[in-house]
Amino acid sequence: MIKLPQPVTRLIGILEASGHEAFVVGGCVRDSLMDRKPNDWDICTSARPEEMKACFSDFPVIETGLKHGTLTVLMDHRPFEITTYRIDGDYSDGRRPDQVTFTSSLQADLARRDFTINAMAYHPAAGLVDPFGGQNDLRHRIIQCVGTAAERFEEDALRIMRAVRFASQLEFAIEEKTSAALDARLPLLDRVSPERIRIEFDKLLRGPDAMKVLAQYRQVIAHIIPEAEAMFDLDQRNPYHAYTVWDHTLHAVSHVKNTTVLKLAAFFHDIGKPGSMTIGEDGRGHFYKHERLSEELTEQIMRRLKYDNATRITVTILIHNHGIVFRPDPRQARRLLSKLGEERLRLLIELEYADVKSQNPIYTEERVANIQAFSQIVDQVLEAEQCFSLRHMKLQGKDLLSMGLPQGPKIGRVLNALLEQVVEGRLPNEKKALTHAAKAMIASDRSRPDS
Known part of the structure; x- marks a missing residue:
């Protein structure tokens, strides 16, 4: 049983009171089943966008992606994304669907998702909805695409990076067919924006299994950072x-x-x-x-x-x-x-x-x-609060001004020269000693013909 936060239970209740289905979905379900605390709680629903807006008319609503059926509702000062069940159309740019079709089928909505472990939904009364074996893959610690792996990667090439990132973060293995499809479609990453790749790369590096994943999928890294390839066997x-x-x-x-x-x-x-x-x-x-x-x-x-x-x-x-x-x-x-x-x-x-x-x-x-x-x-x-920066030094610019040194770049040069001597231990950080050294520097500077 997954324990839902009170605001999530309330949001689901509001949708159901208007005759709509609503489930928590995706990463929050996966993390809950793994006894990890979810970062976000996403909700999917049979309600269409306009119906969602009507349901939450008493709450602050952000039209995050109304075209794709997504609203963000603020409750208890927290944002919750709620999305209409949908079927994605073709991905002609390899990044996002050209169009979406809203549906009343939860299973159809889950079928469009990337990996089986992310294609599960939960409702306190209905329980876990897992048509693609995500819970079994969690038990066996496997990353596996929903349906045909090649199609999932061709729809959105960022899923290549997400696969290796999840493998690193969760310490999972990538299923054989998913791994083969990933390798075969690396050029599709060229369609993905640098910002999206960067986010996944950072998460990969910070995962507990990063070393293993970087070794096993170094060809992915070579595609996004070609300069790294020369290191591989050197x-x-x-x-x-x-x-x-x-x-x-x-x-x-x-x-x-x-x-x-x-x-x-x-x-x-x-x-x-x-x-x-x-x-x-x-x-x-x-x-x-x-x-x-x-x-x-x-x-x-x-x-x-x-x-x-x-x-x-x-x-x-x-x-x-x-x-x-x-x-x-x-x-x-x-x-x-x-x-x-x-x-x-x-x-x-x-x-x-x-x-x-x-x-x-x-x-x-x-x-x-x-x-x-x-x-x-x-x-x-x-x-010991030893001096290593100008702000720690016992002599300041105002002291040099009082010695008759005019405002200008010479003040900075003298202070930096004094600081170097203090840092190197050749001069104590004491005002008397610093003042004496500063006067000597100023006098020496004035005696130069070009000063």
């Missing part, structure tokens, strides 16, 4: 690496903390290695400045997939800096805090943990210990 020919670049990447993705930024940084951090690999006289592989090339490729890919600026900038900064070797040195901690800020430095430390743990286990113990020691030093620097 032997690094280096004793510090026990894996190909691709397998190292998958291990890094599995080791890093489960945030979108870190998963993306782990996935892309070595994508520049194939293009920067050289073989030394000793036969070893070297990847000089691969961080730069990885950063450039990641920038291009993330722009292509329409990532927001904040995510793209943070990911590329992490990739640019991931070759830094951490040492238990307060100066390095202050220097990197000054360069990156605390939040990004913490992220970089997490990325480095994942990167090192994904290398040859023979060499990782010492390197992991160094990262841990550096992280502790960062904690100590922050706890």
